Amino acid sequence: MHTEHPYIHALGHAAFTRFYDPFIRTVIRERAFKERLIDLADVRTGHRVLDVGAGTGTLAILIKQRVPGATVVGLDGDPEIREMARQKIAAAGLDIELRDGFAQKLPFPDDSFDRVVTTLVLHHLSRADKEAAFREMARVLRPDGELHVADVGPPRSAAGQIAAGVMRRFGYVGDNLDGRLPELMRAAGFANVEETSRLTTVLGPLVYLRGKKP
Numbered sequence: 001m002h003t004e005h006p007y008i009h010a011l012g013h014a015a016f017t018r019f020y021d022p023f024i025r026t027v028i029r030e031r032a033f034k035e036r037l038i039d040l041a042d043v044r045t046g047h048r049v050l051d052v053g054a055g056t057g058t059l060a061i062l063i064k065q066r067v068p069g070a071t072v073v074g075l076d077g078d079p080e081i082r083e084m085a086r087q088k089i090a091a092a093g094l095d096i097e098l099r100d101g102f103a104q105k106l107p108f109p110d111d112s113f114d115r116v117v118t119t120l121v122l123h124h125l126s127r128a129d130k131e132a133a134f135r136e137m138a139r140v141l142r143p144d145g146e147l148h149v150a151d152v153g154p155p156r157s158a159a160g161q162i163a164a165g166v167m168r169r170f171g172y173v174g175d176n177l178d179g180r181l182p183e184l185m186r187a188a189g190f191a192n193v194e195e196t197s198r199l200t201t202v203l204g205p206l207v208y209l210r211g212k213k214p
């Protein structure tokens with residue numbers, strides 16, 4: 001894999017990828033977390049939806065099951081996790097396209113999606129890669145299309161501050177913990193950027209953010 005910055009796998013190291021589903025199901029109440037994003041994104045029949053950093057495909061599957069008339073595309077840069085997603089999608093008997101690619105250089109034309117969704121991916125990206133990813137998400141959205149992000153958010157409690165101090169040592173989570181994602185979204189051209197919801201987990205708060213392509 002060739003990226004400007006190190007590629008961070010789903011659980012930090014390629015060897016752990018096969019444990020991703022049981023881990024995430026247990027520690028963050030995955031179903032409720034992802035169902036809430038689908039509610040907020042208001043996906044409708046006829047929409048084209050892109051899941052950036054789709055991982056093992058759980059969110060893409062839930063969207064397609066909820067709205068069979070939507071076209072759902074999942075993109076991920078890790079071939080091993082894409083294969084896990086492919087198997088889950090086949091087992092569910094769903095028609096979901098999986099694409100190889102990086103958030104910073106999306107392999108899609110301008111104005112080609114109604115919704116872009118991305119969960120637990122941005123904290124894997126450096127500041128420069130977050131900026132590039134948001135610009136790309138804006139580019140591939142149609143005017144009036146919406147980006148829905150759910151990711152690690154800034155702590156609001158004393159316990160959260162302590163957990164954040166530990167998390168800060170890993171990867172590129174600092175921008176998330178410092179609440180910088182909304183300003184990075186605005187800088188990439190998104191309008192009406194707002195926090196739409198919040199979920200408390202044992203790993204700390206997860207925030208839901210929405211931005212509209214003008």
Ligand SMILES: C[S@@+](CC[C@H](N)C(=O)[O-])C[C@H]1O[C@@H](n2cnc3c(N)ncnc32)[C@H](O)[C@@H]1O
Pocket residue numbers: 003007008009010011024052053054055056058059075076077078081101102103104118119120121124125
């Ligand atoms: C923590 S997992 C989240 C997976 C899934 N979105 C979820 O919520 O369960 C992060 C995912 O982002 C992918 N990823 C990391 N950097 C990426 C990049 N630059 N472009 C595309 N995918 C990336 C990883 O391969 C991994 O599947």
